[in-house]
Amino acid sequence: MSARLNSVKRGLFLDSVILMQISRTISKLENVEDAAVMMGTPANQEILNNSNLLTDDGKIAKGGDLIIAVRASDEPSAHLALNQATSLIERPVILKEQSSDVLPATLRAALDDNPNANLALISVPGEFAAAEAWKALRAGLDVMIFSDNVSIEAEAQLKQEARKSNRIVMGPDCGTAILAGVPLAFANEVPAGNIGIIGASGTGIQEVVCLIARAGFGISHAIGVGGRDLSDPVGGLSTLTAIELLDSDPATEHIVLISKPPSERVVKVITKAINRSRKFFTVCFLGSADYVLPNNAVSVKTLKAAAVNVTKIQPDTSSAGDLVSTGRAGAKWIRGLYSGGSLSSEAQVILISHGLKVASNSPIVGADLYVEPSAGHVIIDLGDDKYTVGRPHPMIEPAVRDQPLLDAFQDPSVKVILLDLVLGYGSSLDPADHIASLLQQNWNNDPTIIASVTGTEYDPQVFSRQVDILHAAGVYVAPSNADAAEAAVKLLSMQYDS
Amino acid sequence: MLLALFITMSKPYKSKTEVDNIQVSSQRMLKDKLQVINIGLQKFADDLASREVEVVQVDWKPPARGNVRLANLLAMMSDY
Amino acid sequence: MGASSVLARIRSGNENALARMIQGDPILVDVLPAGEAIPELAERIILHAGPPIEWERMCGPMRGAICGIAVFEGWADDLTHAANLAETGEFQFHPNHHFATVGPMTGITTRSQPVLVVENRAFGNRAFCTLNEGLGKVMRFGGNDKSVLERLKWIRDVLGPGLSDALKTYDGIPLKALVARGLTMGDEMHQRNVGSSSLLIRELAPRLARTVRNQSVLGDILAFLSANDQFFLNVAMTMGKSIMDPVRGIDGATIVTAMSRNGTDFGIVVSGLGDQWFTAPVEMPVGLYFPGFTEEDANPDMGDSTIVETIGLGGFAMAAAPAVAGFVGAGSATVAAKSTHAMGQITVTKNPEWTMPSLDYEGVPTGIDIRLVVETGIAPLINTGIAHRNPGVGQVGAGVVRAPMECFEKAVEAFAHSMGLS
The missing domain is CATH 3.40.50.261 (Succinyl-CoA synthetase domains)
Incomplete structure (x- = not known):
């Protein structure tokens, strides 16, 4: 029987990025099953309730109050997580008070x-x-x-x-x-x-x-x-x-x-x-x-x-690397794990244009609605509300893609994984490095991974640097998202090549 | 600029007055130097400040202590 | 009604309200028996601080003060008798605010007490407030023993008529300029009135010397005034009331015209909403206590003195009075400046005539707007004295307290309703 604990901080507002960072830190603590730190609006309370995180203590919160909610395998772990969340929450407040100016409130x-x-x-x-x-x-x-x-x-x-x-x-x-x-x-x-x-x-x-x-x-x-x-x-x-x-x-x-x-x-x-x-x-x-x-x-x-x-200039595919099917025999599906909504739509456009049947959680006209679990070509938009309630967007927090990636590695029917990396202001500072270290620990070139990087040389993450890291990790990096999807389709007809 | 030339040649043009008569929105946003008031995520203000764009961060809290109905009433009764 | 016409109504209402606030020209003109100044103030009518309240819900100090004043007025033989009369409905209770009057702490006003008379020459209205009794065991903190009543008698028979005679020799004392100077001397006119009390005595002393014939009486009066740093508080309050009364009842105005508390409820009045009170349970002050007392002894917040915050002084002018910042628990001078800046976020303008040297002569934040209070969640900050919770003990400390947000939320709801919004 797991232990659920809620704590309400009256009239405390923190911006959602900070809250999600705290949620993530707490979720990773030992024995913690799930955790969220959210403002107490009715919509958020429903989310907490659906995640089996809300208790009577949390239900008293109003829209302007903050709820810390933890579910852990035992009571001491839940308390520990709650305390840690509290101290993390108090830190930004202290920082604010140190500044000498009064920030405008309106x-x-x-x-x-x-x-x-x-x-x-x-x-x-x-x-x-x-x-x-x-x-x-x-x-x-x-x-x-x-x-x-x-x-x-x-x-x-x-x-x-x-x-x-x-x-x-x-x-x-x-x-x-x-x-x-x-x-x-x-x-x-x-x-x-x-x-x-x-x-x-x-x-x-x-x-x-x-x-x-x-x-x-x-x-x-x-x-x-x-x-x-x-x-x-x-x-x-x-x-x-x-x-x-x-x-x-x-x-x-x-x-x-x-x-x-x-x-x-x-x-x-x-x-x-x-x-x-x-x-x-x-x-x-x-x-x-x-x-x-x-x-x-x-x-x-x-x-x-x-x-x-x-x-009037075609993206250059020559530097993308060698397109080689490294997936095991019998694997036959494309699995797209996207952080960008429109990029996932564009991938669907390409797959459909090749006569492929594709399912997605945000399907375009001609695609099916993805219902877990299902076989076939699947393009997932991880930035969809379903994946982001109470969690950071995958463009901010690349770790959001970790579990879906690991699941795809485990799935013998997946022949190729399609990824997007979106650079620029707002996005995480080194998404390629995050993926590379995940691949190093959990992936031995099976299935094939095809990615594209949306960014420029002047972006904080530097386009060429991100591409190089992915190349070094064994990822085929197409010069555009559409080229990545085309490459994935092309790969379907290729045989396993050890 | 070749592109512009191409358009000029390929497209039946409207007279300048005809174009000017179209109600055009304020050009201020594209013409004036951008000066931002950021209400929400601090990171957006930090990013703008790092590019030396003038930005004022609002220390925003849910208005009316998080009461959405009251907040909307206030919005109807406030100049800004 | 469309949103734009609502906005136009609010805009013009508030412009009008602010103009009236800034135009106000308060002059201290006289000291009169309350019964003479306020003709409606008949026998057995007792005015009190704050929004309306019946005997059953009154706090200890207010009951104590009522019993004391009933004896003082000769309506009761002793304090027990007075309490019986109050319980059986022999007295009529009304808020001071309904009679152009204010009173500090318990704020008890009855017909034979002398009251300060401030005339707002811009609009011709007058406002009234009892004279400050000094520190220690006093009626405004619920004190009611023999010494308290003896002092009230002296105020009634000697001080009141003495001040009246002196004031009548001139055309009154203009208060706006006096307050402006007081602000530069480190006063915020609620917790600290050292500078302005001194300035007032400087004005009064030569006049008193000419009008009070008996040397020893003159000595008593000057000694009483000189020993009382807070003498000007009641003058500032009367001034505040005289400034805010012409701002009442302006269609569309969202400006607060009165904030006040009776020790049980906190109430506000809003210009565009007539004379309706919006109340919520009053909060406990936070502050410093005199030796021997703790917050266990404290009575909840009380008094009409919050009228000074309503006109931009007190907690709103905290930056002008760094000495108060420490005394009332608000901390350093930097914190004092921050408090004033925070109040700037819930007010619509800065008073150009009342400036604070420590803030580069910025004007005090003026015109509390219920919309801004509710939107920002920043409650007005009030500097206050703290009364003992039991009747008859008196003042036990001083501190700061927030106006309850609920009053303002209720007022915004009612205002929206009055504008046809829901």
Whole structure:
């Protein structure tokens, strides 16, 4: 019988990255089965309850309180973990008190500190994000909402207000933007250039800008709009604003638009806007059928194709290494373990284009919904809510991918594993090294591993360094995610080669 | 710049006035030097500061002691 | 109603409210018997500090003060008799605030006690408050023995008329400038009034010398004033009330016009919500105790003196009074400055006339906005004296206390409702 313990810290707020780091540290303690440190909102309490972590002690917590929840195999271990969590939680608070300045507690007070601010970057828990965005709009700021879990009604209202007041709301769930070279949230360091990006997906933008940068071209701006912008209720309002912004931006000559397939009504709206524009468009609606687009636009099927259409340069596969099937006989499936949502969509596009049947936890049109356990080609998006509640995103914490990787090593039916590494600001500082040391201890070249790295030489992690580490560990590193998926498909027909 | 030339040649152009008549959103975001107020994850502010972008970090706590309904009421009643 | 018209209403309401606060021109004009200053104050009517409360729920010190004053006014033969009369409903209890009046701690005000009269010349309204009795065993802390009543009699018969005569020889004493100077002398006008009391006595002494004929009476009055560092507190409170009354009842204003506590409940009044009190159980002060006393002895927070925080003084002006920061348990001067900055996050402006030298002459944070309090979760910080929980003992310490967040949350709910939001 395992022991569950909860402790509530009244009125204590810590940002979710710190909380998740603490959760992870505690989870790894001896005899601890599961642990989480979360704000006590009803949604979080439900998560804790579903994970068999919530006790009556924790249930008294309010939204503004912090819950420490531990489940361990015995009571002393649970107590030890709880104490450790408490001391970790108290540490950042002490650090805060040492600083001599009073930090502004509100947007209003922050504007007193810098009245010239022009952008609010919002990454608070989703239920509070809309309120902060309203305030930012009223203060005359443009807004980027990194937070997810904002209702679609609130998103639509915010974007309507932004249109009225000549502002833009990027997001909610906008992971990436690069404005005049400045990377915001999860974004890459790219050279300046004449290509503008509008993206309803974070890693989609990242892959395209990195491919463009590595081909020797540059980016004017990359504007994220949030995954639901092109849905019917939102109506593509931020995409429209972004098109207008880039259309009148003298630095931008070519615009790449990336999204999941929009609703039919919204396609019409966007098509009109493209038709009005004097710039050239490359449109990538990942996983969609063809759309009829105006003369100044070309439709492409993959992120790589979008980059190639703009640069006219194919990624170089010659340095990827030798593609060799190292999997055991009888193995026949592709297992994709992705940190980037759009990268997992792009992989599905490629597999389907080769007539393969594929399942995914976030399936594109033509793919099946993945239900564990199931045989066949599987592409998992580890950044999906199901995997990230109370845990860090795999781009921040590469260890999130460890267990799925180990499971794939154990599965004799898996012939090839597909991986993505996303570099840039926000992402973990050495994801390749993490994977390399895991491989060194647990993998003897079986099954084959194919990876791609989304990043540039100017990123904090340095693209070439990450690629070298993966190569040295025995990983085939394709020059783009699409090439990685193509390589995986190619490998299926190859025989085991010792 | 070849690309621009290509577009000019291949596409039926609209007159300049026609384009100017389209309601264009504020260009401020792309033109002005970015100055950020970061509400949430400290890391985003640190990353911006490391690139010498001006950023003010808000010491954010859930408004109204975490009462979402009250927080939303406040948002409707606050300038900012 | 649309959100934008709600915002417009709030914006103009608060602009109006703030303008009225800053325009206020309080002048100390007289000292009068309460019954004369407040005509409604008939026999057996007892005004008290804080939001409305009935005898059954009153704390010990307040009951003690009521018994004492009933004897003083001649309504009861002794303290036991007075308690019986109170229990059987022989007295009417009302908050001071409902009669343009404030009172420190228990805040008991009855008809024959002399009250300070401050006139707000910008709006023509007057406010009232009893005279400060000094430290030790006093009625405002629930003291009610013979010595307490004897002092009240002297205040009524000698000090009150003496001050009245002196004040009538001039056109009153303008208080805004006096407070501005007091702030530069290390006062925050709640826990520390050394500078401003001295300035006031400097104003009064020559006038008293001309109007009080009996040398020994003059000596007594000057000795009493000089021995009382906190004499100005009651003047600051009267001033606060005179400034805030014209700010009451402004449509759309989210500014707090009164914060007050009766030893049981803490209550606030909000400009745009009429005269309604929003209350919550009062909190315990945290602070330092006189030798021989501990927090076991302390009564929960009490008094109308929080009117000074409502106008940006007291805990809000902590940075001006580093000496208080240590005394009230708030720690170092740096912490004092931080407290003032924190209060800046829940107020809408800084008073340009009341500045603090230690903060590079920044104005005191002024105009508590219920929206900002609830949003930030930063509760107003109040400097306060601490009364013994038993009646008749008196002051046992001093410290700081927070206004309960619940009052402000209730007020925000009610305000949203009044604006048609839900």
